[in-house]
Amino acid sequence: MSEPVSAVGAGALLKAYGAGLIIGLFIVLGYLVVIMTRMPRTRPEWAVGLIATVVSSLAGGSFLVIKYQLHSWGNDYYGMVALGGFYFACGLPGWALIRWIFNFINQREGATIIDVVREVKDEIQK
Structure with a gap:
């Protein structure tokens, strides 16, 4: 018979490892x-694409889990897969988003910050 504390610890570790694998898989698929x-x-x-995709997966997926209190979904396999879909x-x-921002910046490489702020302000007021 196994010791209860070790058995519970091993179960929690396996659950956390499984959740990490599922979330990681979905992040890689998104990329x-x-x-x-x-x-x-x-x-x-x-490299920028990889970093932007991973960061937006982690930040956006975590935001959804916290915002809509979906923590309990991680208690079973199907819930973890559903959370992976969010990631x-x-x-x-x-x-x-990163490409659009950098394209915008590159097009205005010689402009001053004041010129860029005026342009953005004019676009917003349209």
């Missing part, structure tokens, strides 16, 4: 979808 639909033009763009979906727009 692959982004990369396969919008191939990076350069090696640095590939997947939150990773998809990350790279697009």
Whole structure:
């Protein structure tokens, strides 16, 4: 017969490890979808895509879990898979947002901050 404390600790570790694997799998799948639909033009763009997708997956997915109090979904396998779907979906727009921001910045490379603020202000007022 096993010791109750060790058995409980091992079960909690296995559960946490399983949740990490599921969430990690969905983050990787989100990244692959982004990369396969919008191939990076350069090696640095590939790295930016990876970082942006992972960060937006983790931040967005975690935000949804906290905002809608979905912690209890992690108590069983199907709930963890559903949470993984949130992490997947939150990773998809990350790279697009980063690309848009950097394209905007690159187009205005010689402009001053005052020029950029005026341009953004004019666009907002339209």
